[in-house]
Amino acid sequence: MxxxxxxxxxxxxxxxxxxxxxxxxxxxxxxxxxxxxxxxxxxxxxxxxxxxxxxxxxxxxxxxxxxxxxxxxxxDAAAGTLLENIMGFAASRGHLRHRPGPKDPALRKARVCYDHLAGDYGVRMLDSFVRRGALRTDGENLAMTEAGRTELNRIGIDIASLASNRRPLCKSCLDWSERRSHLAGTLGKALLSHFLEKGWARRSGESRAVLFTPEGERKFLALFPAD
The missing domain is CATH 1.10.10.10 (Winged helix-like DNA-binding domain superfamily/Winged helix DNA-binding domain)
Known part of the structure; x- marks a missing residue:
């Protein structure tokens, strides 16, 4: 055996x-x-x-x-990470189930991955953090910088309380639709909760899609500008 x-x-x-x-x-x-x-x-x-x-x-x-x-x-979060990684692996190998319809663009734009933001907007958020030095990346490993702590505290995210959690503060999660990483961990969860609580976005009642309001989308794109 x-x-x-x-x-x-x-x-x-x-x-x-x-x-x-x-x-x-x-x-x-x-x-x-x-x-x-x-x-x-x-x-x-x-x-x-x-x-x-x-x-x-x-x-x-x-x-x-x-x-x-x-x-x-x-x-738990480990089960969510496992499933998203499997989805990403399947997508990268061309193993896709496609059901044409209006939900597809919304899911690819922004959706919930267990407890954090995924899709184009999730990838955009992580890229923006890394590009301006809020997060430091070494392959798949992420670390918060002092500049990042200052920025997130200014946004209204209490980094000290998040860091005391047993889960990782920030980690990358392979996005099945974008084939790149988005932000997971307690920071990813806190940011999604922040967007929902501020009224920038809401959960779809029919799918995992996260639907931004016009004003919420404007604020999100201003906070996380494209390269």
Whole structure:
């Protein structure tokens, strides 16, 4: 018997089409019911319950109870990062599922990746931070600079409280649609929350898309100008 991590088990769990659709639905960062996930997967509620049990046993999702209702989320940020990396790898190899429609441009422009901003705007934000010296990059590793701390505190992001979190402050996450990295970590989460709380953008009720208002888009583009 071979020793070491059992990647075959994780691959089998993610590789089932119905379970893959469920996990993709949970990439929006919201807690969903078994009924909602059954609809996302295109299976019956009984079949969905079986899939969810396997995903929970495999450590990919977690269950929350509120009264008589049960909700499911991704287990943690590591599960979200794993899925986004797999999406990026699949896209880079040409393994794409394409459903033409109005959602496609919105998802590619700005969307939620577990708890941070992805898509064109997510990549643009990271590039802008690196270009003006707020973040220092060494390959896939990111580090906050003093200039970055000053800038983010001015924006209204409390770096001291974020740095005390057990999760990384800032890390890169491969973007499946842009094929480049966007900003993840507690900083990425805080910035997305900041945009939503300020009313610059809102979550779409139909997909993972993040929809900016005209004024919010103007402020975002001014804060993160293109090269």
């Amino acid at each position: 071979k020793e070491g991590p059992d990647i075959a088990r994780i691959g089998t769990l993610i590789g089932d089409p119905a379970r893959a659709n469920m996990l993709t639905a949970l990439m929006g960062g919201q807690a969903l019911t078994a009924t909602e996930l059954a609809q996302a997967a295109g299976v019956t509620l009984q079949t969905a319950s079986s899939h969810l049990s396997k995903l929970e046993d495999g450590g990919l999702i977690a269950q929350r109870k509120q009264g008589r209702h049960r909700y499911f989320t991704l287990a």
